[in-house]
Amino acid sequence: MLPASTTNKENSVRNNQRFIVASAGAALLASSIAVAADMAMTMSPKDLKWGDAPPSLPKGAKLAVLSGDPGKAGPFVARLQVPASYKIPPHWHSTDEDLTVISGTFYFAEGDKMDTKAGHGMTAGSFHHLPAKTRHYAWSKGPAIVQINASGPFDIVYVDPKDDPSKMADMKPAMKDEKKAMKK
Numbered sequence: 001m002l003p004a005s006t007t008n009k010e011n012s013v014r015n016n017q018r019f020i021v022a023s024a025g026a027a028l029l030a031s032s033i034a035v036a037a038d039m040a041m042t043m044s045p046k047d048l049k050w051g052d053a054p055p056s057l058p059k060g061a062k063l064a065v066l067s068g069d070p071g072k073a074g075p076f077v078a079r080l081q082v083p084a085s086y087k088i089p090p091h092w093h094s095t096d097e098d099l100t101v102i103s104g105t106f107y108f109a110e111g112d113k114m115d116t117k118a119g120h121g122m123t124a125g126s127f128h129h130l131p132a133k134t135r136h137y138a139w140s141k142g143p144a145i146v147q148i149n150a151s152g153p154f155d156i157v158y159v160d161p162k163d164d165p166s167k168m169a170d171m172k173p174a175m176k177d178e179k180k181a182m183k184k
Contacts, residue, residue: 041067050081055166056156060086066147070154078148082106087139089114089163097130097150104144110136112159135159 043066053061060083068076079102090112099106101122108128109119114137122128130136148154158164 048079053080056164058086058088058165068152070150070152072152075149075151076154079145080148081145082140082143084140084142086144087114088137090135090137090159091156091163092133092135092159093130093150093157094155095132095151097148099128099130100147100149101126102145102147104140104142106144106146107139107141108136109138110134114139 048064048066050062050064053063057063057080062081064079064081066077066079068074070076070078099108099122101124103124105121105123106126107116107119107121109115111118112135116139119137119139156164161167
């Protein structure tokens with residue numbers, strides 16, 4: 001359990017730090033194919049190095065960093081692979097985000113509450129620009145891959161802090177301790 005004195009801003013900073021660390025790990029996975037930003041590069045799908053998405057995203061997604069580093073200042077390109085029935089609750093980012101659907105259909109809507117009837121499906125080739133701090137959410141019915149072009153350090157700030165999966169990881173040990181204490 002988080003101390004009562006912990007503020008939302010402190011929680012947000014800690015969660016952003018986790019995302020940055022996890023993103024740096026994903027960037028390391030791609031380091032064998034990364035080249036300096038001022039050099040041309042070509043990459044085929046078989047060259048992608050997929051790893052688990054950062055803990056600030058719901059479990060089940062995979063991430064591949066194609067160029068740059070989402071955890072550092074500057075532009076980056078990454079691909080997010082999501083399974084069927086995947087949902088990302090309402091959130092926003094500190095920087096602009098450009099999404100391009102690579103495969104499958106990725107559903108998207110803007111707002112503070114998840115309403116899958118309000119969204120629109122974006123099929124392969126679709127593009128969506130999100131200005132910084134635009135509150136939005138996304139989901140998939142089937143597997144999908146989206147490409148994210150943005151500037152780092154990239155963050156995910158959930159509209160409802162209870163939706164942040166990285167907080168759930170923090171709470172699990174505390175919940176186990178509470179259950180043990182209740183049994184005694």
